Amino acid sequence: xxxxxxxxxxxxxxxxxxxxxxxxxxxxxxxxxxxxxxxxxxxxxxxxxxxxxxxxxxxxxxxxxxxxxxxxxxxxxxxxxxxxxxxxxxxxxxxxxxxxxxxxxxxxxxxxxxxxxxxxxxxxx
Amino acid sequence: xxxxxxxxxxxxxxxxxxxxxxxxxxxxxxxxxxxxxxxxxxxxxxxxxxxxxxxxxxxxxxxxxxxxxxxxxxxxxxxxxxxxxxxxxxxxxxxxxxxxxxxxxxxxxxxxxxxxxxxxxxxxxxxxxxxxxxxxxxxxxxxxxxxxxxxxxxxxxxxxxxxxxxxxxxxxxxxxxxxxxxxxxxxxxxxxxxxxxxxxxxxxxxxxxxxxxxxxxxxxxxxxxxxxxxxxxxxxxxxxxxxxxxxxxxxxxxxxxxxxxxxxxxxxxxxxxxxxxxxxxxxxxxxxxxxxxxxxxxxxxxxxxxxxxxxxxxxxxxxxxxxxxxxxxxxxxxxxxxxxxxxxxxxxxxxxxxxxxxxxxxxxxxxxxxxxxxxxxxxxxxxxxxxxxxxxxxxxxxxxxxxxxxxxxxxxxxxxxxxxxxxxxxxxxxxxxxxxxxxxxxxxxxxxxxxxxxxxxxxxxxxxxxxxxxxxxxxxxxxxxxxxxxxxxxxxxxxxxxxxxxxxxxxxxxxxxxxxxxxxxxxxxxxxxxxxxxxxxxxxxxxxxxxxxxxxxxxxxxxxxxxxxxxxxxxxxxxxxxxxxxxxxxxxxxxxxxxxxxxxxxxxxxxxxxxxxxxxxxxxxxxxxxxxxxxxxxxxxxxxxxxxxxxxxxxxxxxxxxxxxxxxxxxxxxxxxxxxxxxxxxxxxxxxxxxxxxxxxxxxxxxxxxxxxxxxxxxxxxxxxxxxxxxxxxxxxxxxxxxxxxxxxxxxxxxxxxxxxxxxxxxxxxxxxxxxxxxxxxxxxxxxxx
Numbered sequence: 001x002x003x004x005x006x007x008x009x010x011x012x013x014x015x016x017x018x019x020x021x022x023x024x025x026x027x028x029x030x031x032x033x034x035x036x037x038x039x040x041x042x043x044x045x046x047x048x049x050x051x052x053x054x055x056x057x058x059x060x061x062x063x064x065x066x067x068x069x070x071x072x073x074x075x076x077x078x079x080x081x082x083x084x085x086x087x088x089x090x091x092x093x094x095x096x097x098x099x100x101x102x103x104x105x106x107x108x109x110x111x112x113x114x115x116x117x118x119x120x121x122x123x124x125x
Numbered sequence: 126x127x128x129x130x131x132x133x134x135x136x137x138x139x140x141x142x143x144x145x146x147x148x149x150x151x152x153x154x155x156x157x158x159x160x161x162x163x164x165x166x167x168x169x170x171x172x173x174x175x176x177x178x179x180x181x182x183x184x185x186x187x188x189x190x191x192x193x194x195x196x197x198x199x200x201x202x203x204x205x206x207x208x209x210x211x212x213x214x215x216x217x218x219x220x221x222x223x224x225x226x227x228x229x230x231x232x233x234x235x236x237x238x239x240x241x242x243x244x245x246x247x248x249x250x251x252x253x254x255x256x257x258x259x260x261x262x263x264x265x266x267x268x269x270x271x272x273x274x275x276x277x278x279x280x281x282x283x284x285x286x287x288x289x290x291x292x293x294x295x296x297x298x299x300x301x302x303x304x305x306x307x308x309x310x311x312x313x314x315x316x317x318x319x320x321x322x323x324x325x326x327x328x329x330x331x332x333x334x335x336x337x338x339x340x341x342x343x344x345x346x347x348x349x350x351x352x353x354x355x356x357x358x359x360x361x362x363x364x365x366x367x368x369x370x371x372x373x374x375x376x377x378x379x380x381x382x383x384x385x386x387x388x389x390x391x392x393x394x395x396x397x398x399x400x401x402x403x404x405x406x407x408x409x410x411x412x413x414x415x416x417x418x419x420x421x422x423x424x425x426x427x428x429x430x431x432x433x434x435x436x437x438x439x440x441x442x443x444x445x446x447x448x449x450x451x452x453x454x455x456x457x458x459x460x461x462x463x464x465x466x467x468x469x470x471x472x473x474x475x476x477x478x479x480x481x482x483x484x485x486x487x488x489x490x491x492x493x494x495x496x497x498x499x500x501x502x503x504x505x506x507x508x509x510x511x512x513x514x515x516x517x518x519x520x521x522x523x524x525x526x527x528x529x530x531x532x533x534x535x536x537x538x539x540x541x542x543x544x545x546x547x548x549x550x551x552x553x554x555x556x557x558x559x560x561x562x563x564x565x566x567x568x569x570x571x572x573x574x575x576x577x578x579x580x581x582x583x584x585x586x587x588x589x590x591x592x593x594x595x596x597x598x599x600x601x602x603x604x605x606x607x608x609x610x611x612x613x614x615x616x617x618x619x620x621x622x623x624x625x626x627x628x629x630x631x632x633x634x635x636x637x638x639x640x641x642x643x644x645x646x647x648x649x650x651x652x653x654x655x656x657x658x659x660x661x662x663x664x665x666x667x668x669x670x671x672x673x674x675x676x677x678x679x680x681x682x683x684x685x686x687x688x689x690x691x692x693x694x695x696x697x698x699x700x701x702x703x704x705x706x707x708x709x710x711x712x713x714x715x716x717x718x719x720x721x722x723x724x725x726x727x728x729x730x731x732x733x734x735x736x737x738x739x740x741x742x743x744x745x746x747x748x749x750x751x752x753x754x755x756x757x758x759x760x761x762x763x764x765x766x767x768x769x770x771x772x773x774x775x776x777x778x779x780x781x782x783x784x785x786x787x788x789x790x791x792x793x794x795x796x797x798x799x800x801x802x803x804x805x806x807x808x809x810x811x812x813x814x815x816x817x818x819x820x821x822x823x824x825x826x827x828x829x830x831x832x833x834x835x836x837x838x839x840x841x842x843x844x845x846x847x848x849x850x851x852x853x854x855x856x857x858x859x860x861x862x863x864x865x866x867x868x869x870x871x872x873x874x875x876x877x878x879x880x881x882x883x884x885x886x887x888x889x890x891x892x893x894x895x896x897x898x899x900x901x902x903x904x905x906x907x908x909x910x911x
């Protein structure tokens with residue numbers, strides 16, 4: 001772990017978070033992708049110090065830790081699966097209402113607008 | 126004991142499950158457990174009354190020391206006899222009362238459930254056992270009050286009763302648990318033996334008393350009981366006069382001899398009890414519905430019993446037990462009689478009822494029950510009221526006893542007045558209503574309807590005449606509560622005592638009160654109880670407050686929720702990192718491991734920035750891809766060529782998928798309204814990013830044990846025959862991880878295929894509606910045509 005790597009993690013997480021907090025599904029997916037990159041880098045750098053490639057018989061003496069690499073390798077592939085799935089959700093959303101915006105929950109908005117009306121117990125007492 | 130409870134449960138289960146098939150036989154069937162219990166109790170009575178309680182215990186959760194503890198002592202015997210005896214009469218009565226249109230199986234089943242719970246309650250020795258049965262009776266009561274589930278009033282009344290008694294049950298639980306901890310025991314008998322003292326005991330006792338006051342409809346919780354009269358009359362007679370409302374009294378009676386001397390106990394009892402005595406009496410005077418008048422009268426009478434057993438002196442305890450028996454007999458008889466009147470005339474309205482005298486023996490029952498309620502000699506009501514006054518005069522409870530005496534005499538005056546008003550209103554033919562009942566067209570009640578109330582009323586008279594033996598028997602019952610109360614005795618005539626004088630005063634003044642107020646209370650409807658109004662306001666207030674809070678916290682905006690969640694998590698982590706402080710020591714951390722790494726990292730960060738800045742979807746996707754490729758370089762520099770290759774391939778596929786989808790979507794991002802200003806969103810993002818970076822720095826220096834990798838590296842070649850350790854880990858040492866990964870991939874792939882297929886179908890349908898050529902889209906005929 002070096003300061004530059006920590007800085008890159010900070011940038012990836014900040015930018016990813018900022019994108020995820022948007023309403024456009026496409027931006028959210030881009031954010032998820034960046035967050036995934038950030039997580040992968042976080043696991044790799046905080047779990048190992050740079051060293052020789054963990055392949056035996058290549059003359060390396062100070063092998064870098066292979067376990068974080070194995071974990072991250074799995075994570076990268078799963079990240080692809082998630083992004084692909086989210087993209088098809090965005091596509092589906094677009095075919096339904098012509099945009100890919102995450103709308104507010106309508107019943108929640110209604111309660112917030114008029115807390116006095118009680119639909120479920122309207123006839124009470 | 127357990128067998129009997131199970132018998133009730135079995136009969137109830139048959140009724141509830143069989144439903145329509147057992148319709149006609151439901152009530153006769155549910156009478157059986159009552160009869161069996163009554164007979165068994167009668168058989169074991171001599172032994173129990175001689176002071177050897179029967180004990181049963183089965184493990185419930187033995188690991189937690191929880192068990193169902195039952196203990197049948199003298200008082201439990203009396204209550205058991207009441208529950209099963211009146212239960213048998215009520216079920217018999219019900220078989221005549223409910224017609225085929227009523228859901229007889231349901232009512233019979235629920236009555237059985239209630240009876241089992243009530244018996245469990247009066248026999249319970251375990252504190253938690255008591256609570257469980259206590260709540261079961263509340264639930265059964267709720268279901269029975271709401272029998273007429275199409276009536277809004279009945280539903281509201283049922284809910285009110287459940288909420289009040291349920292909340293009280295929680296208070297009781299808290300009190301019992303505190304007492305149990307203070308006494309180091311989990312049973313009532315253990316608690317009484319331990320007699321715990323200390324700061325927590327008064328608090329616990331107040332909590333217990335609140336619970337008992339809700340259940341026994343004591344001031345200021347009395348308002349649910351009149352509402353409970355929405356239940357069918359047999360249910361009211363059983364639950365809401367004879368048995369369930371005595372549950373609070375049972376608990377108080379068991380605890381009072383031990384705890385009555387604790388400072389807060391007697392004042393609370395006297396305030397609650399007297400409030401109920403007076404309020405119930407006054408409100409009973411103003412009811413036009415005979416059943417409601419009885420309900421308010423019940424509140425008043427329960428107040429008297431509560432004071433008696435609550436004062437906790439040997440004499441009052443004995444008198445309380447005696448009044449409890451008398452009240453159960455005459456009040457159940459009253460309710461059942463009113464039910465007969467309702468059945469015969471079609472109304473319970475005192476202004477309309479006429480011709481009850483022609484019902485003969487029922488009228489006699491009403492007269493007897495009224496005499497017992499108003500404490501007119503020689504009924505049991507008189508004998509026990511005398512005993513109560515004697516006990517108050519005897520003293521022993523300090524100033525609270527004196528206050529109670531005055532209040533109870535006032536209450537007796539009211540009781541006489543409302544009893545007279547009720548009896549005369551029912552039996553007299555001076556109806557004032559225009560739509561009065563025609564006394565020539567009465568619906569003659571059958572024997573099953575008439576017998577139970579007459580039997581109960583007659584029993585009140587016989588036991589009153591046999592005051593000596595009755596008193597001796599009740600004294601043996603009372604010794605189980607307080608060994609010193611065994612000297613109690615009842616007398617039909619014991620000379621010209623102050624108690625007799627007070628009784629005479631109560632009778633005279635009560636009669637005068639009735640005579641003077643008789644015209645004033647003849648027609649007007651009773652106003653709505655201010656307690657009910659206050660309760661309803663509070664209830665609605667809670668509901669609307671809940672909705673307001675929901676409105677504030679549940680804005681419906683997903684990004685807002687996400688922001689709050691992220692900020693909370695990051696804030697908590699940041700607090701931990703800052704307080705740890707070790708990350709301030711960055712001297713061991715290099716700025717960069719190599720010059721190339723510095724360049725690669727900065728370039729990747731720029732790529733990430735480009736994703737945000739891009740105005741078009743296409744550009745943003747390309748920037749994401751670029752960022753990913755550059756990250757592969759960072760991986761490579763970290764000594765991870767496998768990762769770099771994978772990242773490179775995956776990033777390529779990601780860009781391809783992005784481009785496929787983006788080709789369908791509009792070029793530019795839609796500008797939806799934002800949930801928060803830009804500054805806030807940037808701040809949240811910065812906090813999250815910096816927290817994670819701080820975490821990373823701390824985590825990288827936090828290792829205390831050597832990596833498991835050493836083992837993997839050593840075993841890689843001899844065991845797995847591979848030299849690339851990362852590959853060996855993935856496909857061999859941690860092969861199940863990879864299996865999970867493949868499963869996720871497969872699931873996601875399936876999801877993608879389905880979503881895309883659904884989207885295609887949708888589009889085809891749209892195009893079909895628009896009349897455009899569909900063939901262009903898919904190259905084959907759409908499914909909707911087939």
